[in-house]
Amino acid sequence: MPELPEVNLVVDHLGRLVTGREIQSSALFRERLAPHDTPERFASELSRVSIESVTRRGKFIVFTLSGGKFLLTHLRMSGRFALLPNEMPDPKFTHAVFYLNGDEKLVFQDQRHFGLMRVVGDGGYESLPEVAKLAPEPFSTDFSVKYLRAKMAASRLPIKQFLLDQTKVCGLGNIYAAESLYHSRINPELVANAVSTRKISQLHQAIISVLETAINHASRVEVDASNIGGNFYGDDADGDWMVYAREGVECGRCGKPIARIAQGGRSTYYCPRCQR
């Protein structure tokens, strides 16, 4: 489900709700949520520890715990959290529960079972392969035009699919990849290494501004503690999107209907006139 701005929102709210609190005990109900841990180890590692901070790297959520431990979480398509009173029954699709001080529990729900958790001890999470190979954070100076140009020069993927590769650009998903291409007026089927230097600069700027706009939008949204999923645009709202999920709708710039094509088994939305 979530892309960088949504994960950012989840991290903000979790940080506000659970930073400084103690996890008294934990339970893992679906083993494959945490394939590196047994339910026993998951429960024992995540008991009597406090949550020092909640941060983000790419689309991973990082709980920094006392004792030098971390809990790395990825929401994938449908993962979300809820902070609930202990006496409430666990909601549908609850795969892990963290019982906090104060008679509240943080539950992790995941309808599609794609989400992942991993308990990390010595060595920290940054050296884990799935984290180490991530591209630089899009708001960092490491994510420069020069960096993007070098990565694009080495890829023969259509630019849309290139943008979804978290080792090349991190934080974009299907929505914001399409939006970034719309704003920089690049055809999604254009091969990455064929994009002009000038267009690469525009794309670089578009990625940052599209993510910033969404994060700003998210900051004005109230989140219910019982549904911390980051879906701040609602299920079928247009959001601020110019192309995503707008097939057939007139382009906001030129009036031509937005088109939808399939790329790598995913839908891509774009304006055939503005994005030649």
Next chain:
DNA sequence: ACTAAAGCCTGGCTGC
């Protein structure tokens, strides 16, 4: 080293 396709899951929606 890079790319294409299948796979992981469930549920909601559409069209017959």
Next chain:
DNA sequence: TGCAGCCAGGCTTTAG
């Protein structure tokens, strides 16, 4: 109303 087929904002693994 039922049912098949499609779709969904992510990522990994396997095969080429």
